[in-house]
Amino acid sequence: MPRLPRLQYENAIYHIVTRGDGRRRLFQDEGHYERFTDGLIEQVDRCGWSVIAFCWMPNHIRPSLSGTIQGFSVEDEGYYWNLSRYIHLDPGSGRKPLA
Helix, strand or coil: CCCCCCCCCCCCEEECCEECHHHECCCCCHHHHHHHHHHHHHHHHHHCCEEEEEEECCCEEEEEEECCCCCEEECCHHHHHHHHHHHHHHHHHCCCCEC
């Protein structure tokens, strides 16, 4: 049975996380990061979203976006600031991904 659609709210902030299967790398070289960033920019422009913060790690991605999208809602200002801090500090605190 398919998952029910997530609730969406106009002008809400959403935090999206995608991880590589088994901590495997999503990005193999600088070109992968650039193409993924270009794709995010195109999608943001097309949908009218605002990017609050993002972090591309070798084995996962974490964008936080404002707008009407499928994702996890940031429910209050305290969580927003904790989330933003976490996204910005994540590159220095994670384990090395598997090849």
